[in-house]
Amino acid sequence: MALSPRLEFRQSQTxxxxxxxxxxxxxxxxxHLELSAFVDAELLRNPLLEREEGGPDEVEPAEPVERGVELSAYEDTVAQGERIKDADQIADGYDTSVDNVFPDSGPGELGVHRGPDRNGSFESGEAPDLDQFVAARPLLSEHLEAQANMLLRVPADRLIAQHLIDGLNEAGYLTIELDSVADLLGAELADVEAVLEVLQGCEPAxxxxxxxxxxxSIQLRERDRLDPMMARLIDNLGLLAEHNMAGLLKAVGCDREDLADMLGELRLLDPKPGLAFDSSPIDAVVPDVFVRPGPDGGWVVELNSDVLPRVLVNRSYYATVTKKTRDAAEKTFLSDCLATANWLTKSLDQRAQTITKVAAEIVRQQDGFLVHxxxxxxxxxxxxxxxxxxxxESTVSRVTASKYMATPRGLYEMKYFFTTAIASADGSADHSAEAVRHRIRQLIDAEPANDILSDDTIAEVLRKEQGIDVARRTVAKYREGMNIPSSVIRRRQKKELASIA
Structure with missing residues (x-):
């Protein structure tokens, strides 16, 4: 067959x-935090967008859906109420009257929010935000720099101290080698070690x-309790982690009573002293979806209106500005802003509907979990x-990412409900891997001190009593994932507890 060029027409969909x-x-x-930040940026960028004022009271009542699950009708977006966070001076000993703070201004010219009156009520009707009165914790680096400046007088030593402070992790441990600090600064290793010895006397111990x-050891030395016997105990922390009390008694050279006293002292120490100065904010987990029992025995699934931004397209402003606009570039800009605003409101509506739809299906399939x-x-x-x-599947994966569901059983991430299946030994329905982990933990918690269950025994019990066909290596993997020690270590732990009791 001869090869020659030719033209062809093909129809396809892409x-x-x-x-x-x-x-x-x-x-x-x-x-919801990332979405709120994204919407705030769009509100600043697009003059046709504005945040609609409103509250959760405007949400439409729930309406039932199929399969016994009730689903609240979606309100396109929900406003987040803004609170005034200004507060008066609250320091004791200061005169916070308007005349003394601003002698040339009258009360009517200032947006000053006064404190509570003698009845405990506020003039504005709302108490100030308590977050404004929470004292900020100092940074670990700032705390140590202040101490280093007092302990070290030579500028070269302070420079070494600054590099050592920069080498601390959040727990307060030094993560850099002293040799590298000496090479970087061109200093003697002995000088770096001397500075480190001084810094190890700083607070926290x-x-x-x-x-x-x-x-x-540093904390025990600070308490004048680092005797030779305690030093030997510190050198054999590995035996303590393995709960090998017999080997620990032999290595330390003491009796059980002395060992119990020393272990009691160790429990009073802080192995991560730097965490007391961790200034990173801790954000509370806020649910995206609420699940509650319905009046007819089903479940009501509704979005959390407090975390959904509510935006509107100001079409009247668009019409007014368009009439007065003559420049082509300005008209193009307004058209782009209108298209972007329409897209955002539609996308927020579609996002909320998709989240609700996926959540309702999760509740339908996991009805047994919610009940039992x-x-x-x-x-x-x-x-x-x-x-x-x-x-x-990719849409469901995106919807369930970083989303949380508040149920009568507690607050769970949506990803929690997606677990692998473990076959049943008797041919019945498969078992969830998370349920198997829970059963393994129950068996280990209930085991007596004189009959510790091995991984093989746990697998056999699950197969015979629960009908769960699980291998020994799977039991070991789940046990290690739950930070449960092996049967050898558990036997040592429970024997030690029994001897103490």
Whole structure:
């Protein structure tokens, strides 16, 4: 057959991801904090967008859906109420009257929020935000720099101290080698070691240690309790971690009573002294979806209106400005802003509906968990949920990322309900891996001190009593994942507890 060029017409369908479509997909996997930050940026960028004032009272009542699950009707977006966070001076001994703070201004000219009156009520009707009165914890680096400046007089020693402070991790341990500090600064290793010895006397006790043993030794030395016997105990912390009390008694050279006293002293020490100065904010987990029992025996699934931003498109402002605009570039800018605003409101609406739809299907499939607990958690995959609600697996994966569900059983991440299946030994329904982990923990917690269950025994008990076909290596993997020690270590622990009792 001769080869020759030719023209052909072919018809095919392709999906092109536009920038707005890609942005809509990205919105699905954003947490409520990330979504709020994104919407705030759009409000600053787009003059046609504005935040709608409103509250949770405007949410429409729930309406029932199929399969016994009730689903609240979605309100496109929900406003987040803004609170005034200004506060008066509250320091004792200061005169906070307006005349003394601003002698030339009258009360009517100032937005000053006065404190509570004698009845405990506030003039504005709302108490000030308590977060404004919480004292900030000092940074570990600042705390140590202040002490180093007082302890060290030579500028070269202060420079070494600064590099050592920069080499601390959040727990207060020194993570850099002294040789590298000496080479970097061109200093003698003996000088770096001398500065380190001074810094190890700073507060909190145990700071600048390079190991757990050194951290505990510094704190014991501070308490004048680092005797030779205690030093030998510190040198054999490995035996203590293994609960090898017989080997520990032999290595330390003491009796059980002395060992119990020394272990009591160790429990009073702080192995991570730097964490007391951790200034990173801790954000409370806020649920995206609420699940509560319905009046007809089903479940009501509704979005958390407090975490959903509510935005509106100001079309009247667009119409007013468009009439007065003559420049083509300005008209193009306004048109782009209108299109972006319409897209954002539509995307937020679609995102909320998708989250609610996926959450309702999760509740439907995990009804046994909500009623009876973790032992009835069913194995569930992204594909099972996606097929039930006619969506793609990737969409379900994005929706459940960084989303939390408040249920009568507690607050859970949506990803928690997706577990692998473990086959049943009797041919019945499969078991959830999370339920198997829970059962393993129950068996270990209930084991007597004179009959510690090995991994083989646990696998046999699960197979015979629960009908769960699980291998020994799977039991070992789940046990290690729950930070449960092996049967040898558990036997030592329980024997030690029995001897103490």
């Amino acid at each position: 999906l092109t991801l536009t920038p707005q479509l890609m942005q809509s997909i990205r919105l699905l996997q954003l947490s 145990g700071i600048f240690a390079r190991s757990v043993g050194e951290c505990l 607990g973790i032992s009835h958690l069913k194995p569930m995959t992204l594909k099972m949920v996606a097929e039930a609600i006619d969506m793609h």
